[in-house]
Amino acid sequence: MRRLAQELDTGAASLYVYVANTAELHAAILEDLLGTVDLKLAKAEGDWQDRLIALLDSYTTVLFQNPALARSALIARPSGPNYLALVEAILALLHEGGMPNGQAALALDVLLQVATATAAEQSARDENESAAEEELSALVETLHSVDASSYPRIAAVGDDLFSGTPEERLGWAFHAIINGALATPRVSEH
Amino acid sequence: MRRLAQELDTGAASLYVYVANTAELHAAILEDLLGTVDLKLAKAEGDWQDRLIALLDSYTTVLFQNPALARSALIARPSGPNYLALVEAILALLHEGGMPNGQAALALDVLLQVATATAAEQSARDENESAAEEELSALVETLHSVDASSYPRIAAVGDDLFSGTPEERLGWAFHAIINGALATPRVSEH
DNA sequence: ACCTGAACACCGTTCAAGT
DNA sequence: ACCTGAACACCGTTCAAGT
Numbered sequence: 001m002r003r004l005a006q007e008l009d010t011g012a013a014s015l016y017v018y019v020a021n022t023a024e025l026h027a028a029i030l031e032d033l034l035g036t037v038d039l040k041l042a043k044a045e046g047d048w049q050d051r052l053i054a055l056l057d058s059y060t061t062v063l064f065q066n067p068a069l070a071r072s073a074l075i076a077r078p079s080g081p082n083y084l085a086l087v088e089a090i091l092a093l094l095h096e097g098g099m100p101n102g103q104a105a106l107a108l109d110v111l112l113q114v115a116t117a118t119a120a121e122q123s124a125r126d127e128n129e130s131a132a133e134e135e136l137s138a139l140v141e142t143l144h145s146v147d148a149s150s151y152p153r154i155a156a157v158g159d160d161l162f163s164g165t166p167e168e169r170l171g172w173a174f175h176a177i178i179n180g181a182l183a184t185p186r187v188s189e190h
Numbered sequence: 191m192r193r194l195a196q197e198l199d200t201g202a203a204s205l206y207v208y209v210a211n212t213a214e215l216h217a218a219i220l221e222d223l224l225g226t227v228d229l230k231l232a233k234a235e236g237d238w239q240d241r242l243i244a245l246l247d248s249y250t251t252v253l254f255q256n257p258a259l260a261r262s263a264l265i266a267r268p269s270g271p272n273y274l275a276l277v278e279a280i281l282a283l284l285h286e287g288g289m290p291n292g293q294a295a296l297a298l299d300v301l302l303q304v305a306t307a308t309a310a311e312q313s314a315r316d317e318n319e320s321a322a323e324e325e326l327s328a329l330v331e332t333l334h335s336v337d338a339s340s341y342p343r344i345a346a347v348g349d350d351l352f353s354g355t356p357e358e359r360l361g362w363a364f365h366a367i368i369n370g371a372l373a374t375p376r377v378s379e380h
Numbered sequence: 381a382c383c384t385g386a387a388c389a390c391c392g393t394t395c396a397a398g399t
Numbered sequence: 400a401c402c403t404g405a406a407c408a409c410c411g412t413t414c415a416a417g418t
Contacts, residue, residue, distance in 0.1 A: 001392060012392075014402050022392065023321070074264070074307055075314040079329045084341055091343035103366075105350040110304060110363045117264055117307040124265040131213070139269045151274055153281035160295040164376075172376060173300045176293075180370020186354075186362060191411060202411075204383050212411065 001025070026072040031080035033069065037062055042089040052093040053174045059086065060115045060170065067123030073116050099182055107181035111174065118170055191215070216262040221270035223259065227252050232279040242283040243364045249276065250305045250360065257313030263306050289372055297371035301364065308360055 001022060005012040019025045041054040063070040077083070087108065094104040125132035140162060148155035164172075191212060195202040209215045231244040253260040267273070277298065284294040315322035330352060338345035354362075 002390085011403055011405095013394075013404080016393075017401060021321075071261075071264075074310055075261075076325065077329070079332045084332070084336065084344065088341045088344050091347055095343055095346075101347045102350045102353070105347050105353070106359055106362050107366070108351075109359070110366065113307050113311075114300060114303060117303050120264055121303075131211075135266065139267070142269045142274070146274065151278045153285055154274065154278050156285075157281055157291045157295050160292045161298075163292070163295070169296060169299070172296050172374065176297070176300065176370035176374040177367060178370070179373045180366035180368070183369045183373065184362065184366040192409085201384055201386095203385080203413075206412075207382060 023072065023076045026069060027076045027078045028080075029066075030069050030073050031078035031082055033062055033066060034059075034078065034080075034082035034086055037082070037086055039085060039089050042093055048093050048096045049175070049178055052090065052097075052178065053171060055086075055089060055093070056111060056115050056174055057167075057171075059112075060119050063116060063119035064123060067126055070116060070119035070123050074113075074120055094178075094181075097178075097182065100186070102186040103181050103184065106186065107177065110177050110181070114173055114177065115170075118166075118173075122166065213262065213266040216259060217266045217268045218270075219256075220259050220263050221268035221272055223252055223256060224249075224268065224270075224272035224276055227272070227276055229275060229279050232283055238283050238286045239365070239368055242280065242287075242368065243361060245276075245279060245283070246301060246305050246364055247357075247361075249302075250309050253306060253309035254313060257316055260306060260309035260313050264303075264310055284368075284371075287368075287372070290376070292376040293371050293374065296376065297367065300367050300371070304363055304367065305360075308356075308363075312356065 001015055002012045004025070005015055008014075015025070019028065037055070038058045039055070041058055042051055044051055044054070063073065090108055090111065091104055094107060095101075099107065143154060143161060144158070146154050154161075191205055192202045194215070195205055198204075205215070209218065227245070228248045229245070231248055232241055234241055234244070253263065280298055280301065281294055284297060285291075289297065333344060333351060334348070336344050344351075
């Protein structure tokens with residue numbers, strides 16, 4: 001609030017004429033930013049699943065550009081036209097892939113959540129790079145030096161826990177969620 | 191920091207002898223809290239998949255108990271023995287279900303991320319209940335009154351976007367991710 | 381080695397007073 | 400209706416000085 005007010009050469013109090021609180025401000029900025037998501041990716045050629053993943057990648061990239069926003073997007077979702085257009089595009093692709101509505105509604109949530117959370121995670125690292133590197137190397141060290149008799153599965157999986165680029169890992173996650181959503185009926189057996 | 195210091199009848203500065211910053215403090219508290227996750231659920235009777243979901247539910251419940259912590263857990267993961275034990279238990283169940291190591295490593299990430307993000311989302315709502323209710327009803331209203339010709343898929347899916355309890359929705363997400371992870375090889379075709 | 385008070389540099393939000 | 404300054408009630412972190 002104070003930073004934005006300064007940018008606008010006014011006092012922070014003045015902003016409260018236009019916005020109720022910081023959460024609302026964040027949601028408004030995000031809604032605006034969502035205008036830069038490339039919706040044309042949904043209508044390109046190729047497999048519906050690949051187009052959906054391209055669209056989700058575009059959404060993730062947009063969030064990556066604004067660290068603090070990604071974090072608040074996890075909590076306060078926007079509801080403007082740009083957000084609706086993104087939701088519509090995702091639902092349309094899931095429909096094209098033959099996913100029943102009930103499952104598509106849930107898949108939408110999980111896909112956006114994973115994309116948003118990944119951006120939030122990564123952007124936090126950007127803000128404090130040295131600390132993040134230290135923490136990661138500490139975790140890698142811990143997991144490597146882990147006692148194979150106490151933690152046999154961690155030892156067995158080993159390097160796989162960290163292998164692959166973030167992009168590959170996120171791409172796999174999208175694929176897995178889409179595949180799983182297709183195969184998982186909504187009224188399950190328990 | 192200041193609140194914890196007050197609780198301990200000391201100044202905030204004193205805490206920096208034991209902890210480098212707030213992120214480290216949060217990670218330490220979370221690591222401690224993870225000791226209350228019920229790992230016995232992994233060794234109970236029944237389907238490995240149901241046991242895995244019970245374990246993930248237990249993890250989610252623990253995070254629900256501490257709102258602020260869930261949010262920071264998305265960014266700074268702990269690396270203590272309780273965290274390792276949880277990771278080991280999840281990997282063991284995925285192994286029991288016949289999931290290859292490479293896929294299990296990625297599935298672990300996605301499952302914990304979804305659980306953590308869900309707790310973070312929900313806990314933020316707890317902190318400002320009235321604002322959250324308003325926001326949700328505004329979103330429901332928006333999605334209901336949406337122009338069916340501009341957003342046909344949103345209109346078609348309709349109530350499914352909000353149906354089901356949070357528990358059911360999260361349970362479905364876990365199921366879908368596990369199913370998808372089993373069916374999605376790591377080196378994909380693109 | 382551990383603790384302290386005080387200070388620095390920030391936040392979001394409210395409110396009476398102005399135009 | 401919109402804007403302002405000032406204040407309130409917070410933060411995390413640092414640092415010189417104490418024990």
